[in-house]
Amino acid sequence: MEFIHLLSLGDQGWGDEMLRATMVTIMVSISAMCIGLFVSIFGTIAKLSKNRLIRAIGNTYTTVVRGIPELLVIYLLYFGFNNAVMSIANSLFGYNQYIELPVFLIAALAVGIISGAYSTEVIRGAFLVVPRGQIEAAKSVGMNKFLVFYRVLIPQVLRYALPGLGNVWQLTLKDTALIMVTGLVEIMRQAHIASGSTYSPFTFYMSAAILYLVLTTASSMALNSAENWANKGVKREKA
Amino acid sequence: MITALKIKNLTKSFGSLDVIKGISLTANQGDVICIIGSSGSGKSTLLRCINLLETPDSGDVWVNEELISMTKNKAGDPCPADYKQVDRIRTKLAMVFQDFNLWTHMTVLQNVIESPIHVQKISKQNAIDRGYDLLKKVGINEKAEQYPSSLSGGQQQRVAIARALAVNPDILLFDEPTSSLDPELVGEVLRVMKSLAKEGRTMIVVTHEMGFAKEVASKVVFLHEGLIEEQGEAKEVFNSPKSERLKQFLASNLEG
Amino acid sequence: MSIDGICISLPKEYLGLKVQLMCDSLPKLLLGIPLTIELVAISLSIGFVLAMCIALMRISGSRLLNIVSRSYVFYFRGTPLLVQIFLIYYGLAQFDLIKESFLWPFFREAYWCGILALTLNTGAYTAEIIRGGLQSVPHGQIESARSMGMSGILLYRRVILPIAFRQALPAYGNEMILMVKGTSLVSTITLMEITGIARHIIAKYWTPVEIFLIAGIIYLFINYLVTRIVRYAENRYTPYLQTNE
Ligand SMILES: Nc1ncnc2c1ncn2[C@@H]1O[C@H](COP(=O)(O)OP(=O)(O)OP(=O)(O)O)[C@@H](O)[C@H]1O
Ligand SMILES: [Mg+2]
Numbered sequence: 001m002e003f004i005h006l007l008s009l010g011d012q013g014w015g016d017e018m019l020r021a022t023m024v025t026i027m028v029s030i031s032a033m034c035i036g037l038f039v040s041i042f043g044t045i046a047k048l049s050k051n052r053l054i055r056a057i058g059n060t061y062t063t064v065v066r067g068i069p070e071l072l073v074i075y076l077l078y079f080g081f082n083n084a085v086m087s088i089a090n091s092l093f094g095y096n097q098y099i100e101l102p103v104f105l106i107a108a109l110a111v112g113i114i115s116g117a118y119s120t121e122v123i124r125g126a127f128l129v130v131p132r133g134q135i136e137a138a139k140s141v142g143m144n145k146f147l148v149f150y151r152v153l154i155p156q157v158l159r160y161a162l163p164g165l166g167n168v169w170q171l172t173l174k175d176t177a178l179i180m181v182t183g184l185v186e187i188m189r190q191a192h193i194a195s196g197s198t199y200s201p202f203t204f205y206m207s208a209a210i211l212y213l214v215l216t217t218a219s220s221m222a223l224n225s226a227e228n229w230a231n232k233g234v235k236r237e238k239a
Numbered sequence: 240m241i242t243a244l245k246i247k248n249l250t251k252s253f254g255s256l257d258v259i260k261g262i263s264l265t266a267n268q269g270d271v272i273c274i275i276g277s278s279g280s281g282k283s284t285l286l287r288c289i290n291l292l293e294t295p296d297s298g299d300v301w302v303n304e305e306l307i308s309m310t311k312n313k314a315g316d317p318c319p320a321d322y323k324q325v326d327r328i329r330t331k332l333a334m335v336f337q338d339f340n341l342w343t344h345m346t347v348l349q350n351v352i353e354s355p356i357h358v359q360k361i362s363k364q365n366a367i368d369r370g371y372d373l374l375k376k377v378g379i380n381e382k383a384e385q386y387p388s389s390l391s392g393g394q395q396q397r398v399a400i401a402r403a404l405a406v407n408p409d410i411l412l413f414d415e416p417t418s419s420l421d422p423e424l425v426g427e428v429l430r431v432m433k434s435l436a437k438e439g440r441t442m443i444v445v446t447h448e449m450g451f452a453k454e455v456a457s458k459v460v461f462l463h464e465g466l467i468e469e470q471g472e473a474k475e476v477f478n479s480p481k482s483e484r485l486k487q488f489l490a491s492n493l494e495g
Numbered sequence: 496m497s498i499d500g501i502c503i504s505l506p507k508e509y510l511g512l513k514v515q516l517m518c519d520s521l522p523k524l525l526l527g528i529p530l531t532i533e534l535v536a537i538s539l540s541i542g543f544v545l546a547m548c549i550a551l552m553r554i555s556g557s558r559l560l561n562i563v564s565r566s567y568v569f570y571f572r573g574t575p576l577l578v579q580i581f582l583i584y585y586g587l588a589q590f591d592l593i594k595e596s597f598l599w600p601f602f603r604e605a606y607w608c609g610i611l612a613l614t615l616n617t618g619a620y621t622a623e624i625i626r627g628g629l630q631s632v633p634h635g636q637i638e639s640a641r642s643m644g645m646s647g648i649l650l651y652r653r654v655i656l657p658i659a660f661r662q663a664l665p666a667y668g669n670e671m672i673l674m675v676k677g678t679s680l681v682s683t684i685t686l687m688e689i690t691g692i693a694r695h696i697i698a699k700y701w702t703p704v705e706i707f708l709i710a711g712i713i714y715l716f717i718n719y720l721v722t723r724i725v726r727y728a729e730n731r732y733t734p735y736l737q738t739n740e
Pocket of ligand 2: 282283284414415
């Protein structure tokens with residue numbers, strides 16, 4: 001029963017640290033998902049654009065980010081952001097000390113950019129499956145472009161995109177494990193630290209695994225009820 | 240009397256395919272014009288050009304003697320000169336589609352009151368009251384709170400008609416409104432359409448229901464390969480068709 | 496190497512990136528490709544067989560087998576691959592029982608731990624893809640086969656499996672790409688595949704952006720090839736489901 005002692009709360013055990021790290025994981029995931037959704041608005045607009053250059057930019061973003069290992073993307077953005085900020089600071093202000101950006105911010109941005117590529121694909125897909133007739137019906141009763149978009153297209157796109165965005169959320173949640181390499185103390189990093197200093201790696205990696213399971217399961221339950229809510233009207237209701 | 244709709248020399252092609260090759264047509268107030276013709280003859284395209292769901296390549300359309308003004312975009316393709324005018328005119332020209340196209344994310348009532356509230360800016364309560372009246376008129380007021388997917392095809396199409404009527408249109412466009420319905424559901428939709436015709440509404444109806452055309456059409460237009468092959472009063476067209484093609488078409492379509 | 500020759504004409508630095516170093520490291524990074532491909536190929540093949548077993552357990556009708564397969568899929572899809580790798584490589588060493596057993600030579604090697612983790616991971620995702628493919632077979636198609644006297648293995652072999660396979664192909668293509676990307680994680684347990692070599696070079700010269708950029712391009716290229724192969728298979732086996740773009 002060694003592990004109960006190891007995982008207890010307070011000074012002796014690592015339980016409270018693990019829980020705090022879980023909060024960090026949740027916060028990074030939420031921030032990353034939001035950043036990703038924000039990015040995907042532009043990604044979708046770019047990929048559906050009539051302009052070839054803009055479309056190419058959108059396609060490059062999703063292809064490159066989805067074709068390179070997440071670990072590499074995180075490394076690249078982590079070091080890339082730091083380098084960029086340092087060289088800007090250097091050239092603008094002649095400041096040449098080492099600057100360390102807040103690691104939470106970089107982690108959220110890095111995972112957010114990955115998450116955004118997947119969200120872009122999902123939302124673009126959803127736009128394409130909204131039946132043409134839904135839009136034509138809106139035009140035929142005199143709705144202008146804005147109304148068609150806002151009253152008909154967006155609600156339908158969101159509904160078609162919801163399951164896919166749920167998957168992106170699960171992906172994002174799991175991808176945050178990789179940001180341990182940036183030194184941010186989330187679940188994985190905490191488990192790594194704890195197993196290093198207690199020589200009980202199994203206990204801590206298993207706890208980490210269970211924490212992720214709890215998070216993914218809770219999210220999928222929440223997502224299911226969100227889908228049921230959004231699908232009112234689509235499934236045949238019981239008469 | 241005002242002419243409700245006038246079309247002059249309308250043409251439309253998709254790529255190299257000329258679908259409408261120059262059609263002129265006039266509908267007076269209260270006319271019910273039925274457009275018949277074989278599949279691919281351009282009936283839907285003609286109807287969709289009238290409310291600009293397709294942009295005609297050339298030709299003019301007047302609605303209530305107001306010309307829809309067209310211009311050319313940067314690429315040199317024709318496009319509406321004033322989208323506000325298009326939106327306004329579209330509320331004068333409500334359309335009923337073959338596959339209903341009810342908005343799946345709104346209830347029956349919400350479908351009906353959507354445009355009155357958001358396009359025509361009628362107060363919500365007024366729109367709801369009118370919405371119920373219209374749903375009653377098409378015999379479906381009991382389903383107002385349900386979502387379209389829980390309705391039968393015939394019921395959905397009647398809701399679509401109520402939605403079209405809700406914008407108080409001067410002209411109703413129907414594109415094969417009964418073609419995707421099971422035979423036993425066709426009657427209920429035709430009944431609603433007949434009552435609208437009796438009220439004196441101006442209607443342009445693309446249909447394969449020859450019985451309906453015979454009974455209510457003030458004019459029947461037979462399209463063939465993008466041109467009007469023959470037109471006239473229903474009796475004339477059905478009882479003494481002149482063109483050989485129309486004769487063949489009627490022979491193969493007069494099921495009863 | 497001949498590649499050095501090309502680089503002579505290139506600037507030493509461009510946009511603040513050390514171009515010369517990028518060129519020099521390319522051949523070293525390319526040496527990581529065989530291991531990356533080996534890891535992908537082995538874990539995908541064993542993982543596929545495993546996935547078939549899991550999918551069969553799921554539809555076997557036995558409650559116990561059903562629960563086992565569900566839990567397996569639940570665990571491996573619900574946790575990050577990195578945790579799975581660490582648990583096997585670092586975690587198992589916590590138990591003396593394992594350290595003293597005949598399995599230890601196996602679990603001691605990062606290589607085998609990596610393959611095991613990747614295999615178990617892809618097995619779970621692939622099992623779901625297979626299940627999805629089987630479920631997507633329209634009921635009418637099965638009924639019409641039955642009405643012509645097909646049943647059992649014949650029904651599976653001639654109708655259900657071909658339809659399911661074609662339906663599942665795009666998803667499996669994605670899974671292959673996920674696996675290629677997944678192999679980069681075994682660099683964290685000392686394996687010298689592409690990412691491992693990249694980290695090794697970076698530790699020496701401290702030029703992370705340059706080296707990871709090159710490594711990223713290599714992965715992009717591998718994944719491009721994977722996509723082409725899957726596209727070819729799709730066009731070959733599902734000409735009726737057009738795949739544009
Ligand atoms: N958006 C489009 N792009 C390309 N071709 C089109 C388009 N819409 C229609 N067509 C073509 O134009 C021709 C006429 O089509 P239309 O839909 O007007 O025929 P229709 O008379 O309504 O036929 P149906 O009775 O089958 O509805 C057809 O050959 C069709 O393939
Ligand atoms: Mg048509």
